[in-house]
Amino acid sequence: GRILEVRGTPSVQHNILMLPTPSLTCSDAYFVFNRVRLVSCIEISTPSEVEAVNGTHVKLKCTFSSTSPVSLQSVTVSWNFRPLLPGPDESVFYYDKEPFPPDQGRFKGHVVWSGDIPRKDASITLQDVPPTFNGTYICQVRNRPDVHGHNGEITLKVVYKVSISEISMLALAVGAGIVLVLIILAIVVSVKLCRKRRMDKDIEMHVPEDQWKDSTAW
Template sequence: MVWRQHRIIRLNIVVLLYLMVCFVLCPVSAMTVSSPAEVHSVRGNAVTLTCTFTSTSRATSRMSVDWSYRPQTGGPPQAFFHFSSLAFPPQDGQFNGRVKWLGSPARGEASIQLLNASLSDNGTYTCSVRNPPDVHGSPTSQTVLTVTPKVPTVRFSDVAVLLAFILLPSAIITLALLGRMCCPPRDKSQTQGYHSPIEVTPGDEPGFKQINRKEKNMTCCDLYFLVWPFFFFCS
């Protein structure tokens, strides 16, 4: 009997020592969760909230992911998304129908996508990951989302339509008016009038000299080549 009691005591001591060695040499592993500190988006676009985690234990059905949101105006966090083997998107509230699961636990990803971002989505988003037995470390990470209004932009097609239907006709009309002002129609009575060869010697009539001097002035073609670079530059 005494021999058996000593044997049981020794066995208990060995088991206790083994547990102590395992506790000291094999501590419970820790996990880390990381995400970008800030994310910027434009209203109406889809924005990805990235969340990654590292764990020494393989992801199983016991792993869970929770996303919570705290408005920019302050207040307590509001949980709106949960994943545990399956994705459970929000059924009501401002995120209803706007959250898409992009995570892959096997690759250490727990990201989501927020569709049709609005200004009311500005705030802090917290990603929490749990993967037992990894219970130590930093299982949460935060991201500040900033959504800005969309700035209207002028497309090339709009500029082309503006040039084709406004500036180009205006330039043509302006050139036509300038040509009419600088090149008035000639009086047929003066240019085609009959003159006696006896009274006036060809080449000595003052009217012909005056007309010839007018013809040497700036023509419509000269005016066109002088003005068209200006309209080309303005257009």
């Protein structure tokens, strides 16, 4: 997906053409060395993984950068879906001067445009996500004449409830244990105090009459 224009002596051309192309990235948008020019490409940024609770909305964020001017007329956005099970990719959303949500398939009525082309944002939002939306979402952006570049990929995991990290679960268990111990201690102390008061009361009620008279004689 890169166009390489080479001018100069045959020896210079040979040395340049022997360079390993994998080392060249989109950040090498434009450079001149011995009249060698590399045409730029689009860079796309997406999170690698997103988690959503079943039945909620989730935003699939996709931003891009391009050395060519960005306008509503020059940019096209395509979102596709790759399911977990083997099968062909499915179209999720398309943008060309205006949003085109799907009118059929599993994503009908579930996708809205959340992007802003002048701000180089090509995001979409999935609404009321079911477990069948688990899979990989591919964001492809083209800004004519920049039509080369790697696509962004997001793995969506739809869960039935918000997952709690192991640390949070441990903290919750420890906190619950401490509260339980304090409750047990409070019950034990209360029972002992009640028994002591009852015993003291019984002793007072069973004091012999002669001892009571002796005590009053003083």
